[in-house]
Amino acid sequence: MASAAQAPGLRIGSLRGAPVYIGRSWPIIAIIIIFTFGPQVTNLRPDLGTSGYLVAAAFAILLLLSVLVHEAAHALVAQARGMAVHQVVADAWGGHTSFDQDDTSPATGALVAVVGPLANAVLAVIGWLVLQMQGDGSAVTRFDPISVPTLLLSAFVWANGFVAVFNLLPGLPLDGGYLVSSLVWAATGSRSKGSVVAGWCGRIVAVLAVLWAIGLPLLHGQQPSMITTVWAIMIGGFLWFGAGAAINRGQAEQVLGKVQVGQLLRPVFIATGQTPLSSLPQNADIAVTAPDGTPWGVVPAEIATQVRASQPGLAVESAALRQPQPWVAQVDDPQADVSQLVRVYQASGGAASHLLVVNGTGQLLGIVRAEDLRVALNAVA
Numbered sequence: 016m017a018s019a020a021q022a023p024g025l026r027i028g029s030l031r032g033a034p035v036y037i038g039r040s041w042p043i044i045a046i047i048i049i050f051t052f053g054p055q056v057t058n059l060r061p062d063l064g065t066s067g068y069l070v071a072a073a074f075a076i077l078l079l080l081s082v083l084v085h086e087a088a089h090a091l092v093a094q095a096r097g098m099a100v101h102q103v104v105a106d107a108w109g110g111h112t113s114f115d116q117d118d119t120s121p122a123t124g125a126l127v128a129v130v131g132p133l134a135n136a137v138l139a140v141i142g143w144l145v146l147q148m149q150g151d152g153s154a155v156t157r158f159d160p161i162s163v164p165t166l167l168l169s170a171f172v173w174a175n176g177f178v179a180v181f182n183l184l185p186g187l188p189l190d191g192g193y194l195v196s197s198l199v200w201a202a203t204g205s206r207s208k209g210s211v212v213a214g215w216c217g218r219i220v221a222v223l224a225v226l227w228a229i230g231l232p233l234l235h236g237q238q239p240s241m242i243t244t245v246w247a248i249m250i251g252g253f254l255w256f257g258a259g260a261a262i263n264r265g266q267a268e269q270v271l272g273k274v275q276v277g278q279l280l281r282p283v284f285i286a287t288g289q290t291p292l293s294s295l296p297q298n299a300d301i302a303v304t305a306p307d308g309t310p311w312g313v314v315p316a317e318i319a320t321q322v323r324a325s326q327p328g329l330a331v332e333s334a335a336l337r338q339p340q341p342w343v344a345q346v347d348d349p350q351a352d353v354s355q356l357v358r359v360y361q362a363s364g365g366a367a368s369h370l371l372v373v374n375g376t377g378q379l380l381g382i383v384r385a386e387d388l389r390v391a392l393n394a395v396a
Contacts, residue, residue, distance in 0.1 A: 022034075022036065023036050023038050023039065023102065023104050023106070024036040024037050024038040024039045024040075024041065024104065024106070025037045030087055030090055030091070030100075030103055031090075031091070031094055031100075032100075033090055033094075033100040033101065033102055033103055034102050034103070035083065035087075035102070035103045035104075036102060036103070036104045036105070037079070037104075037105050037106075038104045038105060038106030038107065038110075039106075040106045040107035040108075041079065041105055041106050041107060043107045044075075044106075044107045044108075045072070045075040045079075047245075048071060048074060048075040048078065049068055049071045049072050049075060050068075050071075051071075051242050051245075051246075052071040052074055052075075052170070053067050053068035053070075053071035054067075056068070056070045056071055056166065059166065060163070060166070063163075070163055070166065070167065073167055074167055074170050074171070074174075077167060077170075077171050077174075078171075078174060079105055081135060081138055081171070081174065081175050081178065082105040082109055082110045083103070083105055083110070084134050084135070084138060085109070085110065085131045085132075085134050085135055085178070085182075086103045086104070086105065086110040086111070086112045086131070087103065087134075088130040088131050088133070088134035089103075089112040089127055089128075089130060089131050090103050090112045090114070091130075092126055092127050092130045093112065093114045093127045096119070096123045096126065096127065098114045098115055098116065098119060098123070098127075099114060099115045100112060100113070100114040101113040101114060101115075108253050109178075121197040121198070121200045121201035121209075122197070122201075124193055124196065124197040124200070125193070125194050125197040125198070127193075128190040128191075128193035128194050128197070129183075129190065129194060131182060131190050132178070132179040132180075132182040132183050132190050132191075133179070135175040135176075135178045135179040135182070136175070136176070136179040138171070138175040139171075139172050139173075139175035139176040139179060142168050142171050142172035142175065143172050145168060146165070146168055146169065146172065149165060184220050184224075185213075185216050185220065186213060186214075186215075186216035186217030186218070186219060186220035186221070186254065186258060187210070187213040187214050187216070187217040187257060187258050187261035188217060188253075188254070188257030188258065188260070188261060189217065189220070189254070192213040192214075192216060192217050192220075192258075192261070193213070195209070195212065195213040195216055196209035196210055196212070196213035196261075197209065199212045199213065205269075205272075206268065207265045207266070207268035207269040207272060208265065208269070209265070210261050210262070210264055210265030210268065211261075211262055211265035211266060211269070213261060214258045214259065214260075214261035214262035214264075214265060215258070215262060216258075217254055217255075217257060217258030217261060218254075218255055218258040218259070218262075220254055220258075221251045221252075221254035221255040221258060222251070222255075224247065224250060224251055224254065225247050225248070225250075225251040228243055228244075228246070228247035228250075228251075229243070229244055229247050268354060270392060270395055270396050271352050271353055271354040271357060271392070272352045272354075273352075273395040274352060274353045274388075274391045274392060274395060275349065275350050275351065275352060275353070276346050276348075276349050276350070276351050276352070276353055276355075276356060276372060276380075276383070277349030277350055278391065279353065279356075279383045279384075279387050279388060279391060280349060280372060280380060280381035280382070280383060281299070281300055281316075281381055281382050281383065281384065281387075282299040282300070282381060282382075283299060283300045283301065283302050283313075283371070283379065283381055283382035284296055284299055284300075284301050284302070285301075285302050285304055285310070285379065286301050286302070286303060286304070286331045287303070287304055287305075287306065287331070288303055288304070288305070288330060288331055288332030288335070289330050289331070289332065290330065290331045291327075291328055291329070291330060291331070292314070292319055292322055292323050292326075292327065292328075292329055292330070292331055292334065293323055293327040293328060295319070295331070297316075297319070297320065297323070298316055298320075299316055300313055300314065300315055300316050300319075300369065300382050301313065301314040301316075301319060301331055301335075302371055302379075302382065303331050303332055303335040310338075310342075310343060310371055311335075311337060311338065312332070312335035312336055312337045312338055313335060313336055313338060313368070313369045313371075313382065314331055314334045314335050314336070315336070315369075315384075318334055318336075319334065322334045336368060336369075338363075338367050338368065338369060339363045339364065339366040339367055340363070341359050341362050341363060341367075342359065342363055342367040342369065342370055342371060343359070343370070343371045343372075343373060344356050344358075344359040344370050344371070344372050344373075344383075345372075345373055345374065345375060346372060346373075346374065346380070347374065347375055348374070349380060353388060353391070353392070356370050356372070356383055356388055357388070357392075360385060360388065367385055368384065368385050368386075369382050369383065369384055369385065370382065370383045370384075370385065370388070
């Protein structure tokens with residue numbers, strides 16, 4: 016569970032064990048919706064007066080529920096595919112679901128991506144059917160002001176339909192971008208290439224979205240409204256920077272893919288803290304464990320050699336360098352790239368001098384020095 020300092024916002028519940036939050040930035044988008052949709056409501060229903068802004072606030076809440084349904088769809092399918100979901104957050108940019116992607120595949124990535132927009136499409140269809148039962152399907156497209164419920168439901172249908180279509184546009188960070196990424200990944204066998212290609216597609220989508228929203232009216236001799244301009248700039252900026260992050264991430268993964276764990280592994284011996292250094296093999300690092308077997312420190316081979324020469328009976332724990340948590344990295348195979356090592360190193364805050372490497376069954380594979388990792392990555396960057 017995230018602590019109060021780490022939590023991304025207000026926790027409102029959980030979804031199969033994954034905490035669900037309303038992000039701290041969500042009120043920003045709520046205020047924008049209220050002050051952009053509110054005047055439209057009062058124009059359609061002048062009799063409401065300032066109460067039209069309360070209707071706009073209700074619409075903002077409906078959009079929040081739509082975002083939560085969208086993200087819940089991602090989370091549930093991710094869990095069904097064996098992925099650990101850490102949290103679901105609704106924020107100013109819609110929302111995001113955080114989950115482990117290490118063991119995913121192109122098919123799983125595509126499936127998790129597509130269910131979000133599909134959930135919004137289902138909400139739009141349900142809302143449209145309710146409008147038809149009211150006998151006023153025309154309200155879907157022109158916000159027929161027959162009643163406030165019809166007004167809200169019509170806006171709900173339009174918004175969810177738009178989100179479903181927009182999110183399927185082929186570029187990261189949109190869900191359609193993850194579909195592109197999965198397709199490229201499946202075709203090339205390279206996940207990092209998928210991220211880079213989908214990121215550049217996202218930048219193209221960002222430019223086209225702004226041109227469509229602002230440039231198209233100008234081409235027809237019309238002045239785009241202030242509301243349209245503000246939304247176009249916000250959405251375009253979100254897409255551009257999100258796409259840039261995906262490109263950077265993909266390029267970083269390509270660098271990581273050039274170095275294998277096995278290239279950096281050094282031999283290591285496990286010993287409890289009270290073990291005399293003189294009883295252990297030379298020319299190897301020593302991982303020091305607590306009585307319960309938990310590794311907590313390391314004695315580098317060069318330090319062990321120096322200590323043996325001056326104090327041969329010294330206990331291992333007296334010469335050990337304590338390592339921060341985490342410093343144990345699990346990799347499936349020594350031929351795997353070093354991305355997992357980098358993740359563990361970053362999780363330690365960059366304070367780990369060594370990384371103990373084990374496989375999926377807990378078998379010790381060796382130890383990697385953080386300095387060796389940095390040198391290897393710099394060499395291929």
